Every structure is written in C-alpha cells, then in structure tokens.
Amino acid sequence: MFAWQNTPMTGLHLLGIIIGAIIVLLLVLITVMYEILAQRKFIGWIQRRIGPNRVGPWGLLQTAADVLKLLIKEDVIPAKADRAMFSIAPIIAFVPAFMVLALVPYTMNHVFTAGMNVGVLFYIALSSVSIIGFVLGGWASNNKYSLVGGMRSAAQMISYEIPMGMSILGVVMIAGSMNITTIVADQSHSQFGWYIIPQIIGFIVFLIAGIAELNWTPFDLPEAESELVAGYFTEYSGFRFAFYMLSEYVYLFAFAALATSLFLGGWNGPILPGWLWFAIKSALIVLLLFWVQATMPRMRGDQLMSFAWKVLIPVSLFNILLTGLLSLFV
Amino acid sequence: MTSTLHKEEMILNLGPQHPSTHGVFRLVVTLDGEQIVDADPVIGYLHRGTEKLAEGLQYTQIIPYTDRMDYLAAMLNNYALVHAVEYALDLEIPDRAEYLRMIVMELNRVASHMVFIGTYLLDLGAMSPFLYAFIERENIVELFNEICGARLTYNYMRIGGVKWDATPDWIDKVRRLVPMLREKVKMIDNLVSGNEIFLNRVRGIGKFTKEEALNYSLSGVNLRSTGFRFDLRKVRPYGIYDRFDFDVIVGENGDALDRYTCRLREIEQSLRIVEQAASQIPEGPVMGKVPKMIRVPAGEYYASIEGARGELGAYIVSDGKDKPYRLKFHRPSFVNLQILRKLLIGQNVANLIAILGAVDIVLGEVDG
Numbered sequence: 059m060f061a062w063q064n065t066p067m068t069g070l071h072l073l074g075i076i077i078g079a080i081i082v083l084l085l086v087l088i089t090v091m092y093e094i095l096a097q098r099k100f101i102g103w104i105q106r107r108i109g110p111n112r113v114g115p116w117g118l119l120q121t122a123a124d125v126l127k128l129l130i131k132e133d134v135i136p137a138k139a140d141r142a143m144f145s146i147a148p149i150i151a152f153v154p155a156f157m158v159l160a161l162v163p164y165t166m167n168h169v170f171t172a173g174m175n176v177g178v179l180f181y182i183a184l185s186s187v188s189i190i191g192f193v194l195g196g197w198a199s200n201n202k203y204s205l206v207g208g209m210r211s212a213a214q215m216i217s218y219e220i221p222m223g224m225s226i227l228g229v230v231m232i233a234g235s236m237n238i239t240t241i242v243a244d245q246s247h248s249q250f251g252w253y254i255i256p257q258i259i260g261f262i263v264f265l266i267a268g269i270a271e272l273n274w275t276p277f278d279l280p281e282a283e284s285e286l287v288a289g290y291f292t293e294y295s296g297f298r299f300a301f302y303m304l305s306e307y308v309y310l311f312a313f314a315a316l317a318t319s320l321f322l323g324g325w326n327g328p329i330l331p332g333w334l335w336f337a338i339k340s341a342l343i344v345l346l347l348f349w350v351q352a353t354m355p356r357m358r359g360d361q362l363m364s365f366a367w368k369v370l371i372p373v374s375l376f377n378i379l380l381t382g383l384l385s386l387f388v
Numbered sequence: 389m390t391s392t393l394h395k396e397e398m399i400l401n402l403g404p405q406h407p408s409t410h411g412v413f414r415l416v417v418t419l420d421g422e423q424i425v426d427a428d429p430v431i432g433y434l435h436r437g438t439e440k441l442a443e444g445l446q447y448t449q450i451i452p453y454t455d456r457m458d459y460l461a462a463m464l465n466n467y468a469l470v471h472a473v474e475y476a477l478d479l480e481i482p483d484r485a486e487y488l489r490m491i492v493m494e495l496n497r498v499a500s501h502m503v504f505i506g507t508y509l510l511d512l513g514a515m516s517p518f519l520y521a522f523i524e525r526e527n528i529v530e531l532f533n534e535i536c537g538a539r540l541t542y543n544y545m546r547i548g549g550v551k552w553d554a555t556p557d558w559i560d561k562v563r564r565l566v567p568m569l570r571e572k573v574k575m576i577d578n579l580v581s582g583n584e585i586f587l588n589r590v591r592g593i594g595k596f597t598k599e600e601a602l603n604y605s606l607s608g609v610n611l612r613s614t615g616f617r618f619d620l621r622k623v624r625p626y627g628i629y630d631r632f633d634f635d636v637i638v639g640e641n642g643d644a645l646d647r648y649t650c651r652l653r654e655i656e657q658s659l660r661i662v663e664q665a666a667s668q669i670p671e672g673p674v675m676g677k678v679p680k681m682i683r684v685p686a687g688e689y690y691a692s693i694e695g696a697r698g699e700l701g702a703y704i705v706s707d708g709k710d711k712p713y714r715l716k717f718h719r720p721s722f723v724n725l726q727i728l729r730k731l732l733i734g735q736n737v738a739n740l741i742a743i744l745g746a747v748d749i750v751l752g753e754v755d756g
Contacts (some may be wrong), residue, residue: 105519202400206422206737275513276585279738353579355586356513358738359422 066231071093075086079160087158088305091121097348103350118127131296136200139293148294148301153311154184155305155312163323164317165332169369177238180222181316185271188305189215196290206253207289210279210359215271219362222267228235228260228368228374228381229253229320236330238316244326249388252323256384259377261321263370265346268313270366272306276354397425405435408511410743410753415650417732417740424740427732428685429725434755447473447547447682450715457543458753460503461696463489463496463532466545470707471626472691472702473547476684478587480675482647485549486628487669488712490561492532494658494665499528500696501651501658504748508648509580511745512589524572527565534558547730548678562666566659573655581649592645594731594743597642604727608720609650610658610747614642620694623751627693644746652749664683683710695719697748721753 095110095117102109110117135144158181160172168358172182188213196208232327233254234240250256270277291302318324325332357365401636403414409453412433418426427457438457442450448467454465467489474481506521509589529539544551580586596604596612611618619636622627638651686708698720705714724747731743 064454101515105516105524107519202398206400213611278513352516354514355509355583355589357585357739359736 074254082154082159086156086308086311089311090304091125093307093311093344094121094124096344097351100345100348101352113179125300128297131313132291133296133298136293138200140198140200141256143194144293145298147195147198148305149191150194151188152301152305152308154187154191155308158184158312159308159315161238162312163242163319163324164315164336166243171184173239176236176242178226178320181238181312182226183329185309185312186215186219188309190292191305195294199293201293203292206288207292211290212275213359214273214277214279214362217366218267218270218277218370220261221374222271223364224371224374224378225263226266226295226320228257228377231378231381231385232256238319242319242326245323246326250327252321254321254323257321257377257381259373260304261317263374263377264317266364267370268317269347271360272309272313272347274310275351276357278356278358279362280333309337310344310347311340314340315348316342336384350387392473395420398499400739404430408745409485409751410507410745410749412753413749413751415728415740417737418505419737422425422736422738424735424737427729427740429652429728431722431725431751431754434751438756439715439717440497442712444711446710447684447712450712451545452541454496454717455543456555456752457717457756458500458695458697458700458721461496461500461539462540462542463492463544464500464693464695464700466542466629466695468494468691468695468700468702470545470547471693472689472704473682473684474708475615475691476687476689476704477547477682479548479676479678482549482673483628483670484553484672485674487665488554488674489664490551490632490665491554491630492535492550494661495528495531495562495619497658497696498655498662499525501655502528504651505576505580505648508745508748509586512586514580514583514586517576520572520579521574524569524576531558531565533559533707534561546675546678547570547682548675549675551674553674559666559669562662566663566666570656570659573652573659581652587645589738589742590648592641593735593739594645594647594746594756595641595643596727600727600730601642604723604730606698606724606727608724609647609654610697610698610724610727612637613639613646613650615640620692626691629661632664634658634660644742647746647748665679677680681710683708684712688699692718695720697711697750698724717756719753719756721751722747725749725754 084261098120099109099117110120113119115124161174161177161181165335185363192215193208194213196204196206196211200206218315229241230236232250233239235244245339254261287306291299294302318336319323322339322343325336327335330338400417400419401414402411402417402419403409409415414430414433416430417424426749430547436456437568438453441453445453450469454469455462457465500526502521506518506525509517532542532544533539535554535558536542596614598616601611601614601616607618615638617636617638620626621634621638634657637650637657639650684704684706686706688703688705690701690703692699694700700720702713702719703716703718707713727745728744732740736744
C-alpha cells in the first residue's frame, strides 16, 4: 500500500514529496477560498441578504480580492508589543493547520496521504500546537482584549481536546487502528457500515467538541466580537492577520475531512468517484457548521467549561464503554 | 494553605470605541481575571448641550434638537417636549393630530424595541436576529419617511398638532403593516426565545428587586421587569391613551431575560394601540389654534410621558418669554444607567455585555 515508505529515501522520492506537498497546498488554498465565499453566501441567505456579489461573477473572486487587500496592507506591529513573539505567533498557529492535512485520505489511491500509523493521535497533537500560537499572539500583542482572548482560547481548547480525543477512541476501538487510511478502508467492509452508525454518540460528541476546538459559534468566546473586539488577534493586521484567519479556515476544512474519514466513510460511496464522495461529505459538514454559526448565540465561559467536563466527558466515557461491549458481543 | 502567587488586577477600558457599548459609552472596569471588581461608567462623549442650546431657542425651534436625544425613538422625544409646552399653555389638540401622534409614537416604540432585540442578540453572539429585526424595522422607518421626510430625525410634531397630515393611503399602509409585523415578531420570538444557550446567558443575570429599582429611580421596562406595574400611559394617561385598550406588561424576576421578554411583548401591545388608532382615526385638521408666537406663561411646568426606555419628562422654567429660561429633560437612559455599577460588580466580562445590553441605553439620550 505505502511501498515507498519502506524503501530508502532517494532524490526522486524527495521531489515527489515536494510536488505532492505543493499540490495539496494549492488544493487546500483554493478550497479554503471557496469555503469562505460559501460561508458568506450561505450565512447571507440565512440572514435574508444576498452576500458578496460584486467581485467577479456571483462574487467568485471576492476572497481573492480580500486576500490581495490583506497582502498589500501595512503590517503594523504595536509599539509596546513583543516584536519577536508577535511575528512568530501567527506562524506557530498556521503551520500545524497545514500539517494535519497530510493525514487526510482524499481518495482510495491516497497519493498524497501520509499513512501514519498513529494518524489520529498525530492530528490531536498537532492541533494543540496551534494553541501556543494563539496564546502567544494574545500575550505578545500587549493588549488586554488579546490577552483575555488568548487565555480563553487556551482554556477552551485544552478542555475540549479531551472529549474530542475520547470520542475518536470509539472509532479506533472498532477499527483496531489509528491509521486514518485504514479506518476509512475498514468502513467499506465493516459489518456496521460507516462508523456513524455504531458511533452515533461518539459522532455527536466529536462534532460538538470539534466546533469548540475550532472556536466556532456557539463556542467562539476567544474571538467574541461583542466582548473582546476580536480576541487574540485584535492587534494583528495585514498578512499576519490573514495567517490567523487562514489557519482557522484550514482547520475547519481539516476538521470536516477528519469527521468524514472517521465517521462518514471517507471516499466510500456508490457510483460517484471516491474524491467526489469525500468532497460532498466534507462540504456537508462544513455547511452544517455554517448553519450553526448563523443561528446560535454564544455560550458563557463557565457554562462552556462545565459543559465540557460535566457533560461531554462522561458521555464520551459512556460511549467507550458501549463500544467495548459492542465489540465484545458482536 | 496560603497562596504566594502574585496577583494583579487589570484595568480594562471598555470603550468609548467598542462594538457592544452601543455608541460612545466608556466603562472602566477593574478585572480580577475575568471577574469584575469595580466598574466606572464614563459618559459625556456625545454631549451636545441640548438643554443649554434650548435656552436660546424658541419652543418650536427646540423640536429638532429633541430628535437627536434618543435617536431610536425620536417621535417620542418630539412629543415629550410639545406635550410639556401644550400642558403649560393648556392647548386644545385636534383629534386627528392626536391619533396621528399615537400611531407614529407607538410605531416608533416598536421600531426602538426591534433595534433592542436585534442588537441585544448581537451582543450575545447571535448574528442573524439583528438582520431580521432590522428588516422589519425598515418597514416602519419607510412609513415615517413617507409622512415626514426623514427616517431617523423626524421633527414631525409641532406645538398644537403635527406638521404633516397623513394621506388615506398612508393610513391604509399602517393598517396593513400591523398584522405583518405581528407575524414577524412572532417569528423572531419563535426563533430566539426558546434557545437554550440564549436562556442560559440571560436568566438570572443583572437581577434587581422592586425596591432597588425604585431606589435607583428606574423607569420603563427596567422597572416593570421587577413586577412593578407602572406605565405612565396607564397610570397617568396623557394624550388619548385612555381611549385605547392595551395591557401593561410586567416581568417577575427583574433579570435580563424578563427585560427581553417584556420588550418583546410590549411590541405586541403597541401594535394593538396602532391598530385601534388606525381604525378610529377621524378626519379633521392636524393643527390646533396656536398663537403665532408661543409664550409660555411664567412658572415651572413638568410633564412626562412613557418613552421607549422609561419616563421621559420635560421640565420647563419660563419667565414668560418665547424661549425657556431653563429646559431640563428627564432622560430615562441616563437614570437607568445609574444602577449599572451595582449590577456589574462580581460578574464576569461576558455577563457585563449581557447586563449592559439589557438595560438598553441610547447614548444620545444619556449624554443629552
């Protein structure tokens, strides 16, 4: 399956890896571009608006114009900020976001997928590296709103990582593997079908914890506009700001891809080609998140914490127990 | 165990430029983590000296200045002034003018409460209700535009009546608007009021008792939410409010949720008044017999109305000239704001926004 992983590295391999990385990067950037447009259009419709429609036909170039604007904007670093940390924080937040994409199995032939044996763990580990970027950005800005935003985001993401990891555990138990590619392949011939069926509790916990981890409404406390102006990136502008935004949307895509792979059978599906199934499923997850964003108010910090520790964690523990019984008797 | 951890309180300057202070309101909060230790409201960024300016203006000339106080309910401000002058002069107002006033005032109250619902939910992090509320408010604003040529600062009322008469077509539009608005308010109610997250954010937050509300001299929804039945339209009917059938909405607990529900249900009552007024409106003149030069006899006069945010009063001290010697507005937003500090201490930053929003201030009115 992953024959090249077992042979010594040659120049050709290295070239292949670099080309693969660039292709995935471009693919993801384009996806993110239209993800943002889709978000604005979709939420616009929910709010009885038209959404962006000026740049390009049907607003198709809107995001490109926005990115261009951010690129040519002056890069402001506040006088009292810690310059080194301020500059490096967005990169720390952004790089892991792209790194997790290496794990996503887009198609059955997994050309550009790292078939890592600890794939699920790798995802969780990397996504927590980003927290450092958020906290650091909040601290280095030397702004009180940023500081509170950064603290909130750290507390929230650490709390929600636990239920998220535990909800994935059920899938790992059924599949008997942490390799995401194996998990997806397993769902094509599993007796349960896609893992959303035996793992429906796990899926719901995963979705909620994932939304919280993405700092998405109704858990968008770290960037609560009405309280903290913009949270940890209040002081950021220009391309550094774009990095934060980009990492957020890449995580959104990565989260949808992970949910698709773990619970919705990844590329599996009748008639249509695998990559299309993958795209449809992950797009549906992303649309679901947009829908939630347009309709929900924000939770409060203490409620958020007690929800994670008193509801989600017990439920996901219960799910693990159920999964254990299931694999014991079925 | 005693903690040797070094702790420091943080002073956070909320405003005057901040998304949730609804204007140029500044709040200096001392934070211990996210807990509020102290809060110090700083106002005056929108102060234009309306009361001082009024001393140099004839009574009719003051009317446009009142538009700029509570800019979300300018019709009610107009009325507060002209009502006080009419009360001082003991003027007879033609019936049609009174009915037109009732219609525009109650519609304006609806529009103002719509803005509250939209912005309050925006403060709590829900984006969509804001747009829904504003789309419906737009209908009302368009009607005002049609009758007086302005969407926000109407300058519609005059001492002795109103400036412009309504066409039969306009009255018809009002009649058609009422059931439509009623339906839309029900829709917003359906979409928002049962939301578990919303309820958890506002229930039991910013709570005060009847006695505290009275001690702080609160009025309007802030007072009624504690269960105290006090609405000037019923208690001391002015204009022709005694001819209409409507209920005074009161809350029970005096928390942010009650204030939200009270406002939502008050929209319904205001629509009832508009409906009755639009169906009973008689033909006739819209201006009464008013002397060319309005001179208020020497003395002191106070008349107050139920504004969108509470008791809106005008206190006139006259020395018999065509300009007031002194004009003082009892501005409900300013008075209601006084309890804010007491409500905030001990809360966290997220609750701060929920509490401030529920008090519902308009900075134009706070600063005068």
